[in-house]
Amino acid sequence: xxxxxxxxxxxxxxxxxxxxxxxxxxxxxxxxxxxxxxxxxxxxxxxxxxxxxxxxxxxxxxxxxxxxxxxxxxxxxxxxxxxxxxxxxxxxxxxxxxxxxxxxxxxxxxxxxxxxxxxxxxxxxxxxxxxxxxxxxxxxxxxxxxxxxxxxxxxxxxxxxxxxxxxxxxxxxxxxxxxxxxxxxxxxxxxxxxxxxxxxxxxxxxxxxxxxxxxxxxxxxxxxxxxxxxxxxxxxxxxxxxxxxxxxxxxxxxxxxxxxxxxxxxxxxxxxxxxxxxxxxxxxxxxxxxxxxxxxxxxxxxxxxxxxxxxxxxxxxxxxxxxxxxxxxxxxxxxxxxxxxxxxxxxxxxxxxxxxxxxxxx
Amino acid sequence: xxxxxxxxxxxxxxxxxxxxxxxxxxxxxxxxxxxxxxxxxxxxxxxxxxxxxxxxxxxxxxxxxxxxxxxxxxxxxxxxxxxxxxxxxxxxxxxxxxxxxxxxxxxxxxxxxxxxxxxxxxxxxxxxxxxxxxxxxxxxxxxxxxxxxxxxxxxxxxxxxxxxxxxxxxxxxxxxxxxxxxxxxxxxxxxxxxxxxxxxxxxxxxxxxxxxxxxxxxxxxxxxxxxxxxxxxxxxxxxxxxxxxxxxxxxxxxxxxxxxxxxxxxxxxxxxxxxxxxxxxxxxxxxxxxxxxxxxxxx
Ligand SMILES: Nc1ncnc2c1ncn2[C@@H]1O[C@H](COP(=O)(O)OP(=O)(O)OP(=O)(O)O)[C@@H](O)[C@H]1O
Ligand SMILES: [Mg+2]
Numbered sequence: 001x002x003x004x005x006x007x008x009x010x011x012x013x014x015x016x017x018x019x020x021x022x023x024x025x026x027x028x029x030x031x032x033x034x035x036x037x038x039x040x041x042x043x044x045x046x047x048x049x050x051x052x053x054x055x056x057x058x059x060x061x062x063x064x065x066x067x068x069x070x071x072x073x074x075x076x077x078x079x080x081x082x083x084x085x086x087x088x089x090x091x092x093x094x095x096x097x098x099x100x101x102x103x104x105x106x107x108x109x110x111x112x113x114x115x116x117x118x119x120x121x122x123x124x125x126x127x128x129x130x131x132x133x134x135x136x137x138x139x140x141x142x143x144x145x146x147x148x149x150x151x152x153x154x155x156x157x158x159x160x161x162x163x164x165x166x167x168x169x170x171x172x173x174x175x176x177x178x179x180x181x182x183x184x185x186x187x188x189x190x191x192x193x194x195x196x197x198x199x200x201x202x203x204x205x206x207x208x209x210x211x212x213x214x215x216x217x218x219x220x221x222x223x224x225x226x227x228x229x230x231x232x233x234x235x236x237x238x239x240x241x242x243x244x245x246x247x248x249x250x251x252x253x254x255x256x257x258x259x260x261x262x263x264x265x266x267x268x269x270x271x272x273x274x275x276x277x278x279x280x281x282x283x284x285x286x287x288x289x290x291x292x293x294x295x296x297x298x299x300x301x302x303x304x305x306x307x308x309x310x311x312x313x314x315x316x317x318x319x320x321x322x323x324x325x326x327x328x329x330x331x332x333x334x335x336x337x338x339x340x341x342x343x344x345x346x347x348x349x350x351x352x353x354x355x356x357x358x359x360x361x362x
Numbered sequence: 363x364x365x366x367x368x369x370x371x372x373x374x375x376x377x378x379x380x381x382x383x384x385x386x387x388x389x390x391x392x393x394x395x396x397x398x399x400x401x402x403x404x405x406x407x408x409x410x411x412x413x414x415x416x417x418x419x420x421x422x423x424x425x426x427x428x429x430x431x432x433x434x435x436x437x438x439x440x441x442x443x444x445x446x447x448x449x450x451x452x453x454x455x456x457x458x459x460x461x462x463x464x465x466x467x468x469x470x471x472x473x474x475x476x477x478x479x480x481x482x483x484x485x486x487x488x489x490x491x492x493x494x495x496x497x498x499x500x501x502x503x504x505x506x507x508x509x510x511x512x513x514x515x516x517x518x519x520x521x522x523x524x525x526x527x528x529x530x531x532x533x534x535x536x537x538x539x540x541x542x543x544x545x546x547x548x549x550x551x552x553x554x555x556x557x558x559x560x561x562x563x564x565x566x567x568x569x570x571x572x573x574x575x576x577x578x579x580x581x582x583x584x585x586x587x588x589x590x591x592x593x594x595x596x597x598x599x600x601x602x603x604x605x606x607x608x609x610x611x612x613x614x615x616x617x618x619x620x621x622x623x624x625x626x627x628x629x630x631x632x633x634x635x636x637x638x639x640x641x642x643x644x645x646x647x648x649x650x651x652x653x654x655x656x657x658x659x660x661x
Contacts, residue, residue: 054558074561087559091577100573101563148563 465549
């Protein structure tokens with residue numbers, strides 16, 4: 001851990017009429033794949049543009065391999081960006097697009113041709129050399145953009161929503177390609193996305209962003225199994241959230257009281273949060289209790305049900321007025337409850353997580 | 363957003379019946395006011411003048427074309443073309459930076475406003491506009507008065523008015539918007555992401571300009587040049603009001619020929635001019651796909 005991080009942000013802030021990036025410090029270790037995960041408008045693209053040099057931060061420094069490059073223009077920075085809107089050159093062919101960076105660097109034509117051909121092979125676009133850009137599909141364009149950046153063998157690659165807007169099959173294909181390229185070329189990659197699956201499958205480390213602030217940094221496992229607070233939890237799929245009346249620490253388990261019922265919870269990681277605790281669960285882990293079964297929570301009134309293909313989403317309400325949505329597997333053979341009926345639910349052996357309540361906008 | 367392939371690439375499918383019906387009104391206008399008069403003029407240029415009726419008769423001859431270059435008409439052709447080229451060059455040189463400001467620096471709303479400002483000269487008649495230059499450039503004009511009161515010159519500068527310089531000034535002022543509009547369209551078509559990408563790939567300011575901006579704007583520049591050139595070739599007012607003694611242009615020449623009722627010659631001159639300009643435009647369009655400029659803008 002002695003070599004400096006490939007990219008480091010040091011207390012970076014960007015203010016337009018209001019702050020969109022607030023005091024962000026983060027490090028991307030050399031050779032790693034780090035993903036910034038956050039909802040739309042949380043400042044992801046802004047961070048990438050600050051790293052790429054297309055925006056000046058209001059305060060803070062950007063370091064590449066330990067060197068402060070905050071004042072350098074984009075063309076002097078040791079990184080390449082693939083933007084959300086790719087910016088392919090419309091007046092050039094595929095091959096000319098890919099060779100552009102080499103040409104700017106004064107690489108001789110023979111080497112240029114060789115590198116371009118190799119890179120087009122890697123992104124599976126052989127035979128497309130002479131195609132104009134406007135005759136390519138969306139996925140092909142994305143791959144041209146990838147090839148155009150990768151041909152320069154950048155030490156650092158920045159990806160802004162590399163897979164957004166593609167159909168599911170292409171997404172998986174390109175995701176596989178990016179991950180293979182990462183391993184093969186050994187580049188450091190910083191990607192931003194609002195898609196949790198993308199972040200999960202590609203990264204060594206995930207940074208969860210909310211309104212320009214870092215909510216949590218961790219491995220995919222940590223983020224998805226131990227979210228730091230209710231915001232992160234909801235972002236990674238803990239959509240069933242309950243506010244307890246009170247919480248008691250126990251010896252092994254903690255206990256929370258919701259709508260008059262005592263619920264056993266995992267002991268919280270962070271204690272005594274400012275806004276109190278919430279209980280979070282993955283909605284697919286909840287099921288309707290059999291009549292004879294000991295339930296974990298109830299009674300709940302079913303408000304509505306919605307068929308979601310693989311699952312049926314049940315919207316229900318507790319006696320204290322809290323809403324709770326959960327999923328029952330459509331092929332589990334469990335009867336879908338009628339609206340207005342009263343049910344009890346079970347989630348044992350899983351225990352809800354107790355997390356700091358952070359759902360109110362900061 | 364990915365751009366749809368232009369209509370010119372739809373594999374020469376031709377017009378389908380419904381498309382043909384829809385195109386019919388505009389096709390009719392095009393044929394009626396565009397093609398038919400031109401065809402008549404071209405045809406009549408090969409007829410001969412009938413001194414008995416003072417009109418043309420259908421006796422085929424090339425006499426008019428043979429007479430095209432007589433009586434110093436060659437000079438008028440060349441001078442008109444030269445002056446038009448000069449006007450077009452000057453207008454284009456002025457239009458590029460103006461359009462760059464409009465197209466690159468300001469948002470769509472301000473671009474529309476600035477573009478509207480450039481058309482203000484057209485609110486007055488060309489006659490008034492040309493005449494106004496006399497007040498600026500004349501012996502007692504604004505410029506000479508200023509120069510003399512500043513003591514830069516003692517007697518009025520003579521070559522300002524009734525000279526090719528004055529004609530050039532008048533024409534550039536009149537036709538500049540023709541150059542600006544297509545260049546603005548070309549600038550507006552450059553997506554910011556494209557420039558950002560080229561910077562990201564290592565291009566500095568001048569490289570971006572040379573490899574991205576210029577190639578993408580070139581069709582607009584050529585279109586602007588051609589617009590001004592075509593308009594300036596057809597001019598007569600600026601030459602008449604601001605030109606020196608004996609200054610002429612093709613339009614003035616046609617006027618003179620019509621005065622002596624030599625219709626076939628007038629038609630022959632017109633036919634030659636229209637043919638040359640058409641060929642120019644076709645070549646430029648082929649080479650630079652100028653028509654793409656006028657595809658829908660994503661503004
Ligand atoms: N030039 C600007 N002036 C003012 N506000 C801006 C400007 N550019 C971006 N913003 C604001 O900054 C915030 C963050 O924008 P950014 O593009 O970084 O979001 P993002 O996380 O990339 O979102 P998305 O997932 O939708 O791409 C947004 O609220 C946006 O409205
Ligand atoms: Mg973005």
